Amino acid sequence: MSSISYLFSRLLQIVPTFLLVMIFIFLLVRLLPGDPAIAMADAKATEAQLEQIRHNLGLDQPMPIQFAKFVGNVLTGDLGNSILQKAPVLAVIQDRLPVTLFLAGYSMALAILFSVPLAFVAALYRDRLPDLLIRSIFQISLSMPVFYIGLILLSILAARLKWLPVGGYGETWAEHFSHLLLPALTIAFYSSAIILRNLRTSVIEVLDAEYIQFARAKGLPQRLVLFRHVFRNALISTVTLLGLSIGNLMSGTLVTETVFAVPGLGRLMLDAIFARDYPLIQGLTLTFAVLVSLVFLATDMFQSWLDPRLRKS
Amino acid sequence: MSGLIQRESRENALPETANRPALSVQGLSTSFTKQGRDLKAVNNVSFDLAPGEILGLVGESGSGKSITLRSLIGIVRPQGRIDGSVLWKGRNLVTMNEPQLRKIRGREIAMIFQEPMSSLNPLLTIGLQITENLKAHTSLGRQERQKRAIELLDLVGIPAAASRLDDYPHQFSGGMRQRVMIAIALASNPELLLADEPTTALDVTIQDQILRLIMDLRTELNMAVILVTHDLGVVAQSCDRVAVMYAGRIIESGSVGTILKAPQHPYTLGLLQSVPQDQPPRTPLFSIDGTPPALDDMPTGCAFAPRCQQAQGTCLESAPDFSLVGSGHAAACHILETARPSLGENK
Amino acid sequence: MTALTLSRLPAPVLQALARPAFLIGGGIILMSTLFALFPAAFAPYDPLAFNYAAIQQPPSLAHPFGTDNFGRDILSRVIWAYRIDMMIALFATIFALLIGVTAGSLVGYHGGWADTIFGRCVDAVITFPFLVLVIAVVAMLGPGLINMFVAITLVNWVYYARLMRAEVMTQTAHDYVSAGRVMGYSSGRIIFRHILPNAITPVLTFWMTDMALAILLGSSLGYLGLGAQPPLAEWGVLIAEGRNFIFTAWWMSLCPGIAIVLTGLGFSLLGDAVADMLRPKG
Numbered sequence: 001m002s003s004i005s006y007l008f009s010r011l012l013q014i015v016p017t018f019l020l021v022m023i024f025i026f027l028l029v030r031l032l033p034g035d036p037a038i039a040m041a042d043a044k045a046t047e048a049q050l051e052q053i054r055h056n057l058g059l060d061q062p063m064p065i066q067f068a069k070f071v072g073n074v075l076t077g078d079l080g081n082s083i084l085q086k087a088p089v090l091a092v093i094q095d096r097l098p099v100t101l102f103l104a105g106y107s108m109a110l111a112i113l114f115s116v117p118l119a120f121v122a123a124l125y126r127d128r129l130p131d132l133l134i135r136s137i138f139q140i141s142l143s144m145p146v147f148y149i150g151l152i153l154l155s156i157l158a159a160r161l162k163w164l165p166v167g168g169y170g171e172t173w174a175e176h177f178s179h180l181l182l183p184a185l186t187i188a189f190y191s192s193a194i195i196l197r198n199l200r201t202s203v204i205e206v207l208d209a210e211y212i213q214f215a216r217a218k219g220l221p222q223r224l225v226l227f228r229h230v231f232r233n234a235l236i237s238t239v240t241l242l243g244l245s246i247g248n249l250m251s252g253t254l255v256t257e258t259v260f261a262v263p264g265l266g267r268l269m270l271d272a273i274f275a276r277d278y279p280l281i282q283g284l285t286l287t288f289a290v291l292v293s294l295v296f297l298a299t300d301m302f303q304s305w306l307d308p309r310l311r312k313s
Numbered sequence: 314m315s316g317l318i319q320r321e322s323r324e325n326a327l328p329e330t331a332n333r334p335a336l337s338v339q340g341l342s343t344s345f346t347k348q349g350r351d352l353k354a355v356n357n358v359s360f361d362l363a364p365g366e367i368l369g370l371v372g373e374s375g376s377g378k379s380i381t382l383r384s385l386i387g388i389v390r391p392q393g394r395i396d397g398s399v400l401w402k403g404r405n406l407v408t409m410n411e412p413q414l415r416k417i418r419g420r421e422i423a424m425i426f427q428e429p430m431s432s433l434n435p436l437l438t439i440g441l442q443i444t445e446n447l448k449a450h451t452s453l454g455r456q457e458r459q460k461r462a463i464e465l466l467d468l469v470g471i472p473a474a475a476s477r478l479d480d481y482p483h484q485f486s487g488g489m490r491q492r493v494m495i496a497i498a499l500a501s502n503p504e505l506l507l508a509d510e511p512t513t514a515l516d517v518t519i520q521d522q523i524l525r526l527i528m529d530l531r532t533e534l535n536m537a538v539i540l541v542t543h544d545l546g547v548v549a550q551s552c553d554r555v556a557v558m559y560a561g562r563i564i565e566s567g568s569v570g571t572i573l574k575a576p577q578h579p580y581t582l583g584l585l586q587s588v589p590q591d592q593p594p595r596t597p598l599f600s601i602d603g604t605p606p607a608l609d610d611m612p613t614g615c616a617f618a619p620r621c622q623q624a625q626g627t628c629l630e631s632a633p634d635f636s637l638v639g640s641g642h643a644a645a646c647h648i649l650e651t652a653r654p655s656l657g658e659n660k
Numbered sequence: 661m662t663a664l665t666l667s668r669l670p671a672p673v674l675q676a677l678a679r680p681a682f683l684i685g686g687g688i689i690l691m692s693t694l695f696a697l698f699p700a701a702f703a704p705y706d707p708l709a710f711n712y713a714a715i716q717q718p719p720s721l722a723h724p725f726g727t728d729n730f731g732r733d734i735l736s737r738v739i740w741a742y743r744i745d746m747m748i749a750l751f752a753t754i755f756a757l758l759i760g761v762t763a764g765s766l767v768g769y770h771g772g773w774a775d776t777i778f779g780r781c782v783d784a785v786i787t788f789p790f791l792v793l794v795i796a797v798v799a800m801l802g803p804g805l806i807n808m809f810v811a812i813t814l815v816n817w818v819y820y821a822r823l824m825r826a827e828v829m830t831q832t833a834h835d836y837v838s839a840g841r842v843m844g845y846s847s848g849r850i851i852f853r854h855i856l857p858n859a860i861t862p863v864l865t866f867w868m869t870d871m872a873l874a875i876l877l878g879s880s881l882g883y884l885g886l887g888a889q890p891p892l893a894e895w896g897v898l899i900a901e902g903r904n905f906i907f908t909a910w911w912m913s914l915c916p917g918i919a920i921v922l923t924g925l926g927f928s929l930l931g932d933a934v935a936d937m938l939r940p941k942g
Binding site for chain 3: 016017018020021024028029139140142143144145146147148151152154155159246247248249250251254255258259269270272273274281284285288289292293296
């Protein structure tokens with residue numbers, strides 16, 4: 001019961017944020033230097049054609065009315081028509097969304113697999129060899145741009161050893177997993193570094209906490225101290241971190257999809273940019289913001305489930 | 314290490330106790346390595362404790378009293394090196410490994426902490442935090458553990474105990490949390506309770522209640538207590554004997570009556586003078602100038618010498634020995650022989 | 661710095677100066693700066709000279725990073741690219757720093773409705789993945805180095821302002837600020853003469869790390885074709901040029917990346933060391 005009212009209050013908080021997000025996306029096209037109609041039309045467009053484009057975009061009306069219409073359209077799922085794909089933006093995005101979600105989930109799973117155990121090892125062996133080793137490796141990977149990590153993996157695993165397909169998405173689920181393994185590894189490697197660095201610190205904080213010393217003073221078995229007391233508390237900061245790093249993950253998918261020719265939203269965004277497909281760019285920017293917000297929301301819900309202090313009684 | 318056991322024949326200067334000591338600490342030292350340097354937080358500490366006795370361990374923050382307490386059951390963090398011997402019912406806790414220690418911690422020796430806020434796990438119910446202790450140390454079944462947990466909460470004076478098992482720590486007030494922590498510590502009838510500043514974080518009235526609770530339980534369960542505190546008032550109210558720590562060492566120890574009436578060490582005297590007592594209104598409170606030395610900057614002589622108004626040449630050269638100055642009363646000070654009369658006249 | 665001035669520095673600073681993180685990070689950044697200022701003095705070949713006798717040669721003693729599909733020496737091209745990439749590190753961050761510090765100080769000091777609006781803006785900005793937002797702005801302005809700086813600054817200042825706001829709010833609670841108010845100082849004087857010097861440290865530390873991030877971001881945008889444009893030699897652009905040859909001439913893509921990793925590492929090590937140095941002792 002209480003978690004539903006909590007969800008509701010969180011949703012209410014999102015409303016003003018999203019209003020600003022909409023204003024930003026709305027202004028993005030309006031504040032373009034020059035006339036977006038000219039930018040969108042091809043060079044030999046007649047004045048009548050330009051007028052038509054302006055009318056289609058609603059640019060011939062006053063700003064507040066334009067904005068109200070824009071919000072109304074977005075809320076009813078009308079994001080305009082893609083110039084590039086010659087189809088409604090919503091349909092184009094819906095078509096590509098599963099690929100990106102699959103890739104994001106896949107890489108998140110791999111990142112958790114890498115970083116969570118390593119963070120615990122590093123924290124438990126603080127300032128000793130395993131910790132220093134783990135930290136130096138990830139310090140270096142923090143200095144690598146995602147596309148470079150991708151190219152290294154590509155040249156070793158695909159070009160040299162020929163273990164993995166070079167890219168694409170494939171048709172079946174099995175193919176999805178094998179085709180997306182390289183891109184997912186790339187993103188996971190990059191996200192792990194960020195997660196690991198922060199998670200190590202928070203695990204150390206938990207290990208140093210008085211309630212852990214108290215649990216030890218109670219003479220509890222080691223695994224109980226570690227799993228019931230340390231892990232549960234560290235899980236809260238882990239979830240927070242994973243939630244906050246969703247933006248990084250999305251940025252990572254955008255670049256990685258380009259490197260590995262994965263037909264997802266990131267790849268679509270770049271295609272849209274080079275084709276000056278403004279409605280599609282707007283739609284995609286909004287989609288990314290919605291995705292991130294949903295993850296933030298899920299993180300909050302999970303946290304309040306884990307932490308009794310956040311539960312409203 | 315085994316050589317130390319023979320010293321039980323107490324040529325050390327601590328007071329005789331009627332019974333055979335339950336706990337005998339000899340030459341306990343705890344050191345940490347920081348940037349290649351060895352820092353001794355606890356330095357050659359020795360004391361005995363009889364069953365049912367309450368020993369106060371007093372000192373400023375950073376004097377090593379808390380670390381001494383934690384060293385006894387090996388829960389020092391960050392991991393330090395512990396030397397010396399802690400004889401508990403004939404077994405040396407210092408040389409024990411973790412699994413062996415875990416059988417003693419919480420079962421025979423329990424500990425309570427200073428901050429009731431941060432010492433209870435915020436994510437687990439009070440009931441679970443009590444019963445997990447019972448599960449680890451007793452053979453009680455699920456139902457019985459539940460029943461015992463309610464008894465324990467009753468014992469420490471938590472109203473409507475049965476209805477509070479499913480509550481989380483944040484739903485309790487500070488004093489109630491400290492009671493909960495004591496209930497957890499008492500779960501398996503320990504013979505020794507280590508209390509690390511159990512009242513410091515609490516209001517004065519609550520402080521009093523908690524101290525009374527500990528003293529009552531001592532009488533009821535014949536449980537020995539080591540009470541770490543920086544508050545001499547707490548010591549006067551509740552302890553049988555007291556040991557004063559400064560810079561990692563015990564510098565004076567004796568019965569509470571003796572120490573409060575006739576302190577021998579200038580530091581103890583200073584501590585006593587900084588407690589307001591029987592003075593006319595508006596008398597400025599005495600305070601000891603300066604601060605205790607940092608661990609990485611220990612003077613070669615007596616650690617208190619830089620702050621001691623009576624320090625002489627020898628004080629700066631060598632650390633004084635801990636020696637008997639009266640019946641069951643010992644102190645570590647070079648100038649005791651010469652300056653004792655003036656020191657004794659506290660009032 | 662002479663021995664005399666060195667010996668006057670406080671001990672913690674001296675200790676931090678002797679730390680490997682500072683020495684390595686500082687060394688890398690010094691070298692990078694020299695490369696950026698005097699590429700001709702360090703580059704073994706003319707970065708633009710075609711050499712059809714040495715096309716796509718793998719790394720060797722003569723060409724440590726190999727040669728590209730026109731026979732150009734990749735090491736020389738990488739060294740000349742330091743110019744652009746060090747410029748990115750500076751210009752992608754410095755304006756964000758200046759705007760962020762000013763806005764953050766004002767909002768943090770005055771609070772009220774401006775603070776509320778600012779909080780909402782921060783919420784909105786962090787709702788976008790950073791790269792998506794930057795790319796969206798670049799998309800509108802058109803690809804190119806200058807537009808990239810504008811786009812990054814437009815997004816990035818929020819992060820500086822958020823940090824600065826928090827610091828200023830902490831400082832404002834201190835007594836010396838109320839003392840300044842009692843003495844009738846103008847709020848401008850209190851903010852910039854009194855609070856700022858106390859509150860700026862975390863921001864400067866963040867700046868160091870952010871320069872590392874700017875290099876990663878700048879080269880990513882270069883790789884995607886949204887930042888520096890060919891034929892300008894920029895690491896991301898160089899890597900993108902080699903992308904099509906990854907199966908036959910891996911060094912064309914992988915060798916320029918070494919410069920990115922090295923410089924990024926340099927800035928973050930230096931940032932960590934500076935953070936240690938400026939942290940109140942303890």
